[in-house]
Amino acid sequence: MPSTCPCNPHKTYKTCCAIAHENIAAVTTAQQLMRSRYSAFVMGNVNYLQHSQHSSTRISNHEADEIGQWTKTVQWVKLEVLTTTQGLVCDSLGTVHFKALYIENGQLQIIEENSSFVREDGCWVYVGEHTC
Numbered sequence: 001m002p003s004t005c006p007c008n009p010h011k012t013y014k015t016c017c018a019i020a021h022e023n024i025a026a027v028t029t030a031q032q033l034m035r036s037r038y039s040a041f042v043m044g045n046v047n048y049l050q051h052s053q054h055s056s057t058r059i060s061n062h063e064a065d066e067i068g069q070w071t072k073t074v075q076w077v078k079l080e081v082l083t084t085t086q087g088l089v090c091d092s093l094g095t096v097h098f099k100a101l102y103i104e105n106g107q108l109q110i111i112e113e114n115s116s117f118v119r120e121d122g123c124w125v126y127v128g129e130h131t132c
C-alpha cells in the first residue's frame with residue numbers, strides 16, 4: 001500500500017483513493033472516480049479498472065490482463081486534472097479533462113483525454129473519451 005496517494009502527493013492513499021477502491025458506491029464525484037482510476041492504473045488494480053467502467057464499454061478480462069502487464073513496465077509520474085464539467089454530487093453525467101504522465105522506456109509519455117462519466121446503478125463509472 002502506498003502511503004501517499006498516487007493521484008495526489010498531498011493526500012494519504014487511505015484518505016483519498018482507498019475510499020473508492022474499497023467501495024465504489026462511496027465515490028461522490030466524477031473527478032473522484034477519475035482519480036481513483038488513475039491510482040488503480042498506478043497500483044495495477046485491474047479489477048477496479050473493469051469495475052469502474054460502464055458495462056457498455058467495459059474492458060474484457062483479457063484486456064485487463066494486458067493493462068495489468070503493461071502498467072508494471074512503466075513508471076507513473078503524476079496526474080493533472082485540467083478541467084471538469086458537471087460530475088458533482090447531484091449530477092448524473094460529467095466530464096474530466098486530464099493529463100497522465102508516465103515514463104516508458106526512458107521517455108516521458110503523456111495521455112491527455114477528456115473523459116465522459118455517467119452514473120450506472122447510482123455509481124459513477126467511466127464511459128470513454130468524450131465526443132460532442
Ligand SMILES: [Zn+2]
Pocket residue numbers: 005006007008011013016017018035036039
Ligand atoms: Zn487519490
